[in-house]
Amino acid sequence: MHTFHPFPDDDGRPVRLHRPSMPTPLPHWRDPGAIATVVPGGAMPPCLNGIAVAPWPAAPTCGAGWGALAGGLALDEPPFAQPPGTAAAAGAVVLEDDGRVWLVAPSNAFGGYAATFPKGRVDPGAGLACAAIRETFEESGLQVRIDAFLVDVRRTQTYTRYYLARRIGGDPAAMGWETQAVHLVPAARLRAVAVHPNDEAVIAALERHLAATNGLKTG
Template identity: 70%
Template sequence: MTTFHPHPNDDGGAVHIRNPSTPTPLSHWEDATQVATVVPGGALPAALNGIAFTPWDDAPAGAHGWSSCAAYPELAEPPFALPPGLAAAAGAVILEKDGRVWLVAPSNGFGGYAATFPKGRLDPGTSLPCACVREAFEESGLQIEIVGYLLDAKRTLTYTRYYVARRIGGSPAHMGWESQAVHLVPLAQLRQVADHPNDAQVITALERWLAART
């Protein structure tokens, strides 16, 4: 049976999912020791940790909409020094109230990632925090609020600023075409699920960020 993503790609074409992900039982969402997984359009509980799973229908649209998204004037972060030859990008490490962390499964393992943190390049006229919120929404379906700066990470083609964020709305079942599943992962299992070498330093930074707040 051929599986297509319910959302077309940016060119309006159908996205064929060659090896569809497997959703977990609904009971996993309520158990903070379990990995919970949803696929595009899949079943979810009505809410989790007191926050409903409802689509973010009034999310900004287009480059102009995201360029004017809510600012974070009190966000303490260092200057962003973009190395020559690299493109600026932003990513989100989204914490759930129960201590788990949200990850996305790029469609067809794009970039060699089985699971990773939402991230993407910066569009002209868009701030890094706004790009972070946009990428989180487009790849995970979640509406987030940034709570802190995490780190800057160099890749082959990009230099990515990661922020720590929390879920305030949205629905992971409404993930965009770039993701074929969204996972909610206990911190103790994060390195096993997000196992790409590029994510190791992000997880280490997160562990330090959390330890500093306990």
């Protein structure tokens, strides 16, 4: 029996999941020390850390709409020194109020990632923060607020700016076709889950931030 993602890809083709992820029991979402996992269309608690878990019906459907969301941000961030020959990309490290961090599991471990931070290339004419908000929603189903610059990371083909963000709505069970599971992981256990070498610099930057703000929780 084949398992397909509930959403087709950008060309309308069904996405077969060769090794579907497994969800965790619902109580894991309430436990700050546990890793919680949801699969497409899976069960979620109605509320998490005081914020409702529900689809984002007013999510933008065009570039201008995403740009409007990011246009009012007043961020203190350095210039984006994109190296020649790389594509601009942006992503978000989404912190949960219970000390955990959101990760996505790319469908069929695309790019060699079992789990990673939501990110994607910047559309022509779009800003970095705009891309981070859009890609986070498309890959994780989460509505987020960008709070601060975290780090710039060079990858094989892209130069990616990561922002610190907070969940303010959305439903991870509504993840797009590029993602086969969404995880909520204690910050101290990120290195055991996001194991791709490209994410090491992101995790290190997050650890420095959390240590500086006394926000690193073990578990």
